[in-house]
Each structure stands twice: as C-alpha cells, then as structure tokens.
Amino acid sequence: MTAEPARRWGSTLDSVVVYAQGAVCRRLARGRVASDGRVRVTGLPRSLDPGSLRARVLGAPGVRVTEARVEVGAEPLGTGTPDELRREVERLGDEHAAARGRRDRQLGLIEEIRALHPVPPPRRREDPHRRTPVDAWLELADFVDERLAGLHNRLVELEAALRNVEHEFTVAADRLARASTDAPSAHLETTVCAVLALDGSGDAEVELELEYGVPGAVWVPAYRLTHRQGDGGGRLVLRASVAQRTGEDWTGVRIALATADLRRRTDLPRLRSIRIGRSQPAPAPSGWREPPAGLVDLFSGYDAAGPGPAPTALPAAAVAGPGAMGAAGGYASDPAPPPPPPPPPAPAPAPAPQGYGGPPAPAPGGYGAPPEAFGGGMPALAQPGGPRPGESPRTRGIPFAGAPAPMAPAAPGRAVPPPPPAPVAGPPQPSGTELDYAALVLCGPDEQGGRRGRLFPGSPFDPVAVEYRRRAEAVAALPLPGQAVRPRKSAGSFDHRFDATARADIPSDGTWHTVTVGEIPVGLRTEYLCVPSVEQTVYATLVLSNATDQALLAGPVEVTVDDDFLLTAALPTLAPGGVRRVGLGPAEGxxxxxxxxxxxxxxxxxxxxxxxxxxxxxxxxxxxxxxxxxxxxxxxxxxxxxxxxxxxxxxxxxxxxxxxxxxxxxxxxxxxxxxxxxxxxxxxxxxxxxxxxxxxxxxxxxxx
Known part of the structure; x- marks a missing residue:
C-alpha cells in the first residue's frame, strides 16, 4: 500500500504540434521507479486517442518501455478546487429567477387593480330608477388611478432591476461557456493516466516522454507586413490564430504548426508474394495456443451451487458495462450486450449437476488465435458453424464478438434458413481484432453460447470519451477570421511545418488566440499597375518574393507602410522562390x-x-x-x-x-x-x- 503513491508521477506539457485538425502533445515526467517497474503518469486529457499513446525513456540507454496503456478513473474534487465562475452563474440564476418572480407578481397586482370597476346592483322590473352615485364612481376611479400610478412606477423599477440581473446572468453564462474545459464540470473529476511498464530501470530516477494525439485543435495563418517606401526589403511576421478545446490548457508550451492531416494513414502498403511449390515463407509467430484440457468442467462447481437471484430490472441509463464507474463515478459505459443465440445441438458431454444457467455448453474453441494461413491472404473471421475439414474441435479458433452466432433450429411451420457457406480449408485465420491481446476480455460464468471462460474482444466504445471528442471536434466549425484560409486548402499537395520561436499560452476555451510564430525574410518592392483601357486609375502593389525554403500560406496580411497602418489584404499562397503581387489600393499621386x-x-x-x-x-x-x-x-x-x-x-x-x-x-x-x-x-x-x-x-x- 505504501508503494502506490511512489508509482504515481505527475507530468508537464512541454510541446504541442497543431495540425490542420487535431494536435500531438508531448509530456515529460520524472521520478524514481519502484521495484516492479510499474509507473502511472497522470495529467492526460480525457479527449485523447488511446491508440496514439507513445512512451519512451530519455537519457537512460539501458531502460526501455515494455508496455503502455491508458487507464481512466474518477476522484472526488478537493475543497480547494476553483469553481467561482460556476457558483457565480448559479447565484445570478437565482437572482434572475427571483427578479422575474417579483416582476410577474407586480403585473398581477396591476391587472387586479385595473379590473376594479363599479358594478350596479341588479334592478328588478318593479323597482324604480335609481340615481347614479357619481361621487362614489369618481372616488373609485381616483383610487384606481392612484394605485395604478404607484404600481407602474414600481413596475418600472422592477423591470430595470430584471434587465440588469438578466444582463449580468447572460454575461456570466457566456463566460462560463467560453471558459477553459480544463476545469471539471461536475463534483467528480475524471482522471486519465498512462500505465507504463519499465524494464532495466532498477531503482534509478528516469525521465519519461509521453506523446499522444487529441482532436479539437485548429489553426489558420495570418501575417503582419512592415515596409518602408524606397527600401528593397521588409519584415513579414508570421502569426497564427489557434483555437483548441482539447480539455487541457496549453500553458508555457512550445507551439509548432503543421499543414498535414493528422487523420491520414501513414502505413505503407504490403504486397505479398505468390509462390508456387511446397517451399513457402514461414508464417509470423502469434500468441495462439491450444485451449487447456478440461475447460468444460471449469464451471461445474458454479453450476452446482444452484440458480442465482433473479436480476432486478434497471432503467436503461443505470445499466453499465464492466468498465463503467458507479452512480457517482462521473461516466457510464455501454449497456451489457444481450446474450448470443444458443449454439446448434452438439453431442451432450458428461452429465453435470443442473444449476444456474443450465448445463455448460461444449467448448470446441480455444482462447487464442492461430497464425495466418500459408499464401498470405487477407485475414478472415473464424467460422462458427463447425470444424473445418481436417481440423479437430480442440484446435478451432473462437469467433470474435461481432461474428454471426450459430442459428438455432427452426420452429415447426417456419422456413428453414439456408445452410452457411462451406468453410475454407486450412487453419483458422484470425482478424486484427482477435490479435489485439490487450483488448481481449475473459467471459464470466454467466455467459451463454460457449463463451464461458474464453477470451473475446471487448467493446472499445466509451460514451463519455465519445462525448468529450464530439465537444472537442466542435472547434472545426468555428467561423474563420476575415480573409483566412484553411491551411490544408492553401498548402495544396505539400505539407509544411512552422515552429514558434517562443513559448505560448492557449487556454482550452474554443476561441481564437493569436500566436506569433516568427519573422520570415522576404523581398519587397513597390510597383504601380494600371489598365487604362478598363479604368484610368493607377494602383499601388507590393511585389513579394519568397527566398526561403518554406511556403507562405494564404491568409490575411496587415500592411504597415512607413509606420502607418494601410490596410488588411489577402496574401495568396507563395511557394518557395515564387513572386506574387499584393494590391494596396489606388495611388492618388x-x-x-x-x-x-x-x-x-x-x-x-x-x-x-x-x-x-x-x-x-x-x-x-x-x-x-x-x-x-x-x-x-x-x-x-x-x-x-x-x-x-x-x-x-x-x-x-x-x-x-x-x-x-x-x-x-x-x-x-x-x-x-x-x-x-x-x-x-x-x-x-x-x-x-x-x-x-x-x-x-x-x-x-x-x-x-
């Protein structure tokens, strides 16, 4: 119990590379490794892509990382957690509701007073005509007018107070909506950590580098051009408008901007050879092995204990999968999948005591995956319909979680479904999902259909993670600044990277923030252009020449001539060595x-x-x-x-x-x-x- 705090390391965000959509973050952590080599690195955002986690050891050649996986947990917030903005919104919401209630009550009083009017008593046919009490009517009218005047004056004050409170409440709610998503939004804080296994560390202090990808970050280029008339050069400062909602604040990090698509595949295609003859290349080894003997009798004691208690019907929102937290855990997982259909009839095994769930089903499959078939075809799914020719039931592969289950016998009077296609001869060919051993889940004794005690791919769906990523990717729909162009559109078929010269701070609020990247040397000269057959006006232009090895992407440029701001123009994409004109407007001289x-x-x-x-x-x-x-x-x-x-x-x-x-x-x-x-x-x-x-x-x- 005392070794657990020592294995929990904090981390610091050091650098971020923002792509056309998404970003790759790099964190650093330092600490002393325990004897078992297990380390938990905290501080990771909730929206990260678990498949993008990479880890390596810095400055220790003999130490390497043998395992890296993402783990999600929940912890109660401490008393010192800053939550003033949310409490301010709640307080102003209560004041707004109270002010609205006072205004509504005042309107009710006004309607009651306005409804006061004299009602004469009913006159019978034999009664003579009565004289109208004019003085009483006038006194009532004066009373109503006086009361309405006072009530309307009070109504004006209440409506003014309501408008003020409503304005403050709207401003506070907007600030909360634009606030950083780095702070938790509930009384429980969801923590994401990387669980690492180190080999060869001993008891030394090491430094780790973690790299992971996150969605919810975009950028567009912008420029500031300073030029003096008569000079042959100028200062072109590259700036970037960056918006991110990744769930963590980028404070004091090194920023790099890239035009590449982070979601584009980078793996190389593999062309397998086709060989004729008995000499074939050796298949790649895998972790498949035959299932252990006696797997059918593994749950005989569980079945002999008798049926368990009947499950209580729960609402759909309360049903959670094996990876879900409790009711106060902050997130929920998928609902438990329904049990698969029963398998086809098979020879009955040795008699076993009747218990909860009925007798155990035969176990024809193993809990691993064999290597790929000779000849190198595409991976195929294991056939659940029965053993292949020349294959024993004990060496069959198991179907993965999404494979079609065997069909039950048809009921009398119904059409018999067509038989499944004939299985392909040869050893089982596992799919990529079945070869992901870290994602395999051992099925419990309550599973039916031959799944008890076997490894199946678990469901990677996490509704909370999906919601975090959906909120993060919403920044891609932000309206662009004036004359801005997406870097993926302006870069064309080439990719470029720009490294900022200084560290920057970008909060996770989903709004545009300007970051200065650096100064780009360009050649400048002023030329004047006119087309008198179309318009008898001379226009001033700046001729830009790019002498660097990087392209200048299209975007807005603020032009300053002789320390006076002139205008904001649209800079076209300028390839290395290219020359383009930027219009400055008519030249009146x-x-x-x-x-x-x-x-x-x-x-x-x-x-x-x-x-x-x-x-x-x-x-x-x-x-x-x-x-x-x-x-x-x-x-x-x-x-x-x-x-x-x-x-x-x-x-x-x-x-x-x-x-x-x-x-x-x-x-x-x-x-x-x-x-x-x-x-x-x-x-x-x-x-x-x-x-x-x-x-x-x-x-x-x-x-x-």
Whole structure:
C-alpha cells in the first residue's frame, strides 16, 4: 500500500504540434521507479486517442518501455478546487429567477387593480330608477388611478432591476461557456493516466516522454507586413490564430504548426508474394495456443451451487458495462450486450449437476488465435458453424464478438434458413481484432453460447470519451477570421511545418488566440499597375518574393507602410522562390490618361483589303516625391481567321506565360517605365487589322 503513491508521477506539457485538425502533445515526467517497474503518469486529457499513446525513456540507454496503456478513473474534487465562475452563474440564476418572480407578481397586482370597476346592483322590473352615485364612481376611479400610478412606477423599477440581473446572468453564462474545459464540470473529476511498464530501470530516477494525439485543435495563418517606401526589403511576421478545446490548457508550451492531416494513414502498403511449390515463407509467430484440457468442467462447481437471484430490472441509463464507474463515478459505459443465440445441438458431454444457467455448453474453441494461413491472404473471421475439414474441435479458433452466432433450429411451420457457406480449408485465420491481446476480455460464468471462460474482444466504445471528442471536434466549425484560409486548402499537395520561436499560452476555451510564430525574410518592392483601357486609375502593389525554403500560406496580411497602418489584404499562397503581387489600393499621386484613334482605309491592287488602323496614346504624370515604376497593360486583338491579319506598331512586350493568378489574358501587352519624381511620360502604340473588303468585324469595324 505504501508503494502506490511512489508509482504515481505527475507530468508537464512541454510541446504541442497543431495540425490542420487535431494536435500531438508531448509530456515529460520524472521520478524514481519502484521495484516492479510499474509507473502511472497522470495529467492526460480525457479527449485523447488511446491508440496514439507513445512512451519512451530519455537519457537512460539501458531502460526501455515494455508496455503502455491508458487507464481512466474518477476522484472526488478537493475543497480547494476553483469553481467561482460556476457558483457565480448559479447565484445570478437565482437572482434572475427571483427578479422575474417579483416582476410577474407586480403585473398581477396591476391587472387586479385595473379590473376594479363599479358594478350596479341588479334592478328588478318593479323597482324604480335609481340615481347614479357619481361621487362614489369618481372616488373609485381616483383610487384606481392612484394605485395604478404607484404600481407602474414600481413596475418600472422592477423591470430595470430584471434587465440588469438578466444582463449580468447572460454575461456570466457566456463566460462560463467560453471558459477553459480544463476545469471539471461536475463534483467528480475524471482522471486519465498512462500505465507504463519499465524494464532495466532498477531503482534509478528516469525521465519519461509521453506523446499522444487529441482532436479539437485548429489553426489558420495570418501575417503582419512592415515596409518602408524606397527600401528593397521588409519584415513579414508570421502569426497564427489557434483555437483548441482539447480539455487541457496549453500553458508555457512550445507551439509548432503543421499543414498535414493528422487523420491520414501513414502505413505503407504490403504486397505479398505468390509462390508456387511446397517451399513457402514461414508464417509470423502469434500468441495462439491450444485451449487447456478440461475447460468444460471449469464451471461445474458454479453450476452446482444452484440458480442465482433473479436480476432486478434497471432503467436503461443505470445499466453499465464492466468498465463503467458507479452512480457517482462521473461516466457510464455501454449497456451489457444481450446474450448470443444458443449454439446448434452438439453431442451432450458428461452429465453435470443442473444449476444456474443450465448445463455448460461444449467448448470446441480455444482462447487464442492461430497464425495466418500459408499464401498470405487477407485475414478472415473464424467460422462458427463447425470444424473445418481436417481440423479437430480442440484446435478451432473462437469467433470474435461481432461474428454471426450459430442459428438455432427452426420452429415447426417456419422456413428453414439456408445452410452457411462451406468453410475454407486450412487453419483458422484470425482478424486484427482477435490479435489485439490487450483488448481481449475473459467471459464470466454467466455467459451463454460457449463463451464461458474464453477470451473475446471487448467493446472499445466509451460514451463519455465519445462525448468529450464530439465537444472537442466542435472547434472545426468555428467561423474563420476575415480573409483566412484553411491551411490544408492553401498548402495544396505539400505539407509544411512552422515552429514558434517562443513559448505560448492557449487556454482550452474554443476561441481564437493569436500566436506569433516568427519573422520570415522576404523581398519587397513597390510597383504601380494600371489598365487604362478598363479604368484610368493607377494602383499601388507590393511585389513579394519568397527566398526561403518554406511556403507562405494564404491568409490575411496587415500592411504597415512607413509606420502607418494601410490596410488588411489577402496574401495568396507563395511557394518557395515564387513572386506574387499584393494590391494596396489606388495611388492618388499618379495620373493616367488614355486616348484612342481609329482610321479605316483600303489597300491592295483592287482595294480588296480593309485596313483598320488603331492608335493608342497614354500619358502618365508622377505627382509623388519619389521615383516610381509603372506597368501599363494594353490588349491586342487575337484572331484565328486565316483571312485576317494583325500587325502591331509599338514598343510594348508580351508577358511571360504564367499559371493560376499570374496567367494573362491572350493578347496582353506590357509597358514598363521608370518615372522620376514630378515627371511625365507619353506612350504611343497601335495595331492594324487587315481583313477582306467583303467582311467586317463582329459589332462593326469602328469598335475600339
């Protein structure tokens, strides 16, 4: 009893890698190992994936971990557990209910006073007419008005108090809903620990590293760009908006962000060889062995004790499986599965005393799983219908928990079901569930249908764990910040990882928190772009060049020029070595003017060719105090008619072919020029369209 506290180690969360959805956490624990080598590491979240637990020993080459499994328990909360926010919500809820009750009672009084009105006594036919007591009626009206005025004044005060209490209650309830899920929500605390077995530790002090995956964590990138006009570079700070509801607060941890999908399979496919002949590869060894002799008589004493007490009918919510806690345990497991159908009739064994549950059924199966069949096919389920050819009943494998049970004999008057398919010859082929020996459960004496005393795969379903994971995965539905893009969508077919330079704190509240990852060196230059044929306005752009070996994911970027915040733009995905433009809006200091002229004539020996001469004149004026680089875009017609020819007469150039957003429209032409401060420039260009005289352009020849 004294060794148990020594085997219970606390752990500290050291680092977290946040993926596109989900995260991998790394915890460190240090302590002295007991003589039996068993260690319990506490502090794990309730939403972790049990199959993702990994453990290893740091700094001790001779010590290794031989077993690692997850264990769930429940403990009562201590008196010092912080619960002020929940108690505040309960107090404000009571005050809100009391204020609402006072307001409702005041409304009732107002209705009672409002219903007061004079009622004359009934008049009989022989009675003469009475005089109306006007003074009494007026006194009653004055009384009602006075009382209603006082009651309405009191009602105004009560409604104001109700609104104040309702506002405080709503704010407190919202704070509680957004509070960290690291604190327990009941009077019992559910604890999750990792049970480890160490080999070769002796009595030394060792350090353990635990790694596990949790759902309920998402992130999106964001940037802050600082640039000074005239400089050829800038500072691009990568930030991340992270939201998590994993059930544990990330306090002072190293954060890394990855674009990979945590749920994607990473195991390599195996292609088995097909061999002809007697020489076959040796099968992989497994833990299967023949069942022990006398398994049928194992429960003869239990059966001889007589029938047990009749089970009491319990509500469905109170029925719990073998892994459930008590009524105050904090969680429940699956309801007990119904007993399987009875097996087909078999030769009766040796007579045994009649007892609770009837005579024991024959035990044709073992409690292990044999190796895979020769030839390397896919794993198959054990056939419960009977022994295979050349197989003794003692060496048959057992069916797993989800296998179809043998069918009972059909009742008279009913159709006989078709016989099961013929079993495949050869030794039994266990499934992956049957080979998971850590998940096998020994069936008790109350099981029927040949399951008594045998190992069957247990049910991995835990409703409480499923509920925790459902709440954790709800963060994937959070609305994204403005202009944010999911990293899995912007990364494309490549995966990237970004490591934060400093430790960060991210509570488990399911809201977005900003984390600074680091500074990324980028090349920057300011260029101005205009398309005067569409709009006679010059736009300022920042040309970003990524010289690093990591991609810049799409996301919002806050642009600051000369220490003044300019705007928040959308940064596209920038691959390593790529160049992209980011628009900054119109540049009011640069003016552009475009004029066109069309002259139509004929040429040729018989004037059989129509010549459409288009002239384009563009003027630029730089009103800024610094030189600028302007790119002017024009468009030349493109034809696929063999009779039409287009001849260009300008010093513009055709752009390079691009892909995606950098792809230009067919016929695009560019002018690039440097304008000094306060200078003007004129650009002249044009093209001729030559078509046969009997033909015309669609929409008329005089279109610009």
């Amino acid at each position: 640069i003016r552009v003017t475009r004029r066109t002229n069309l002259h139509e004539s004929t040429s040729g020996l018989r004037n059989n060719t129509t010549v459409l001469d288009h002239r384009v004149h563009v003027e630029l004026a730089n009103g800024l105090a610094r030189p600028v680089t302007v790119e002017v875009r024009e468009r030349v017609p493109v034809t696929f008619e063999p009779d039409a020819r287009i001849e260009e007469r300008a010093d513009w150039t055709a752009p390079e072919e691009g892909t995606g957003p950098d792809r230009h429209a067919p016929g695009t032409r560019l002018w690039r020029l440097d304008l000094p401060a306060g200078a003007t420039a004129a650009l002249d260009g044009g093209y001729e369209i030559r078509i046969p005289t009997g033909k015309a352009l669609v929409g008329g020849n005089r279109r610009s």
